[in-house]
Amino acid sequence: MNKRLHFFETEPIIAAVKTEEQLMRALTSECNIIFFLFGNICNIPKLVESVKERGKHAFVHLDLINGLASKEIAADYIRSFTRADGVLSTKPPILRHAKEIGLITVLRVFVLDSLALDNIEKLRAACNPDLIELVPGLMPKIIRQVHSLHRTPLIAGGLIRDKEDTMSALSAGAISISTSCEEAWQELDAGAPASAKQFLKGRDVRG
Numbered sequence: 001m002n003k004r005l006h007f008f009e010t011e012p013i014i015a016a017v018k019t020e021e022q023l024m025r026a027l028t029s030e031c032n033i034i035f036f037l038f039g040n041i042c043n044i045p046k047l048v049e050s051v052k053e054r055g056k057h058a059f060v061h062l063d064l065i066n067g068l069a070s071k072e073i074a075a076d077y078i079r080s081f082t083r084a085d086g087v088l089s090t091k092p093p094i095l096r097h098a099k100e101i102g103l104i105t106v107l108r109v110f111v112l113d114s115l116a117l118d119n120i121e122k123l124r125a126a127c128n129p130d131l132i133e134l135v136p137g138l139m140p141k142i143i144r145q146v147h148s149l150h151r152t153p154l155i156a157g158g159l160i161r162d163k164e165d166t167m168s169a170l171s172a173g174a175i176s177i178s179t180s181c182e183e184a185w186q187e188l189d190a191g192a193p194a195s196a197k198q199f200l201k202g203r204d205v206r207g
Contacts, residue, residue: 004104005130005153007032007057012170013188014178016157022180023047029185033057035088035178041067041077048082059106061088062098072097079103088133092126105129106155111142124152133157133178138165140172147173163187 015031017023018038026034027050034051036044036058044065051058060078068074070091075098078084086104089095095105107129111117124132129152134143137156147154156169157178166184169177179185 002130008131008153008175012166012176013184014155014157014176015185016178016180018180020047022182023050025182026185027051027054027056029182030188031056031185033059033176036060037064037180039065041065044078045082048084052083057085058083059086059088059104060084061108062094063089063091063108070094075101075103086130092123095127095129099128099130104131106131106133108133108135108157110135111139117142117145120146121150124150131155131175134174137169137174137177137179140168143169143172143174160184 011033013031014033014035015026015029016035016037017026034056036047039047044060048058048060062068062074062078068077072094075087075094078087079101086106087098088106088108090108092107095107099105105127107123107127109116109120109123109132111134131153133155134146134157136158137160143154143156153175154173155176155178156174160166160169160177160179161181162184166177
């Protein structure tokens with residue numbers, strides 16, 4: 001795996017946060033990677049800093065930050081004014097630029113039909129992302145299919161609620177799952193997905 005992504009190898013659950021209150025709970029959880037699905041240009045630097053101060057990794061969803069344009073300068077803003085490790089987006093041109101300026105990039109793909117599934121390679125080729133997040137994440141057959149076709153590491157996101165969902169996605173080939181379901185974070189706190197971390201060791205996670 002790409003050395004820049006090494007920390008994903010032992011982090012089966014990513015906390016995807018939608019409010020400041022949820023962020024505060026994620027900061028005290030065992031989740032060491034946090035996806036920001038909210039924020040604005042005024043508060044995102046401070047929010048990211050709260051994650052970095054805890055020794056955790058922060059990723060900002062550029063499409064969901066109020067005040068950021070859907071242009072390359074959005075990535076420049078995150079790079080210049082925050083200590084975020086990387087960014088998420090559904091837009092390949094923005095991700096291509098983000099990667100050029102040193103951010104880890106996550107291409108978020110909504111697989112809602114066969115056309116969207118067939119379009120993944122076109123999107124991937126347009127920006128060469130470090131990771132691809134497949135949404136929704138409760139699609140082990142689709143995860144397995146995409147994993148067999150591409151070298152890009154996969155994250156399963158959306159609708160994942162418990163340990164069974166987590167293990168299903170990991171077994172299908174995802175390196176991690178992202179979820180806003182705090183019950184799933186709590187399972188990690190309780191050590192329930194320890195088997196998930198064991199499962200990740202030595203596995204082919206691509207990259």
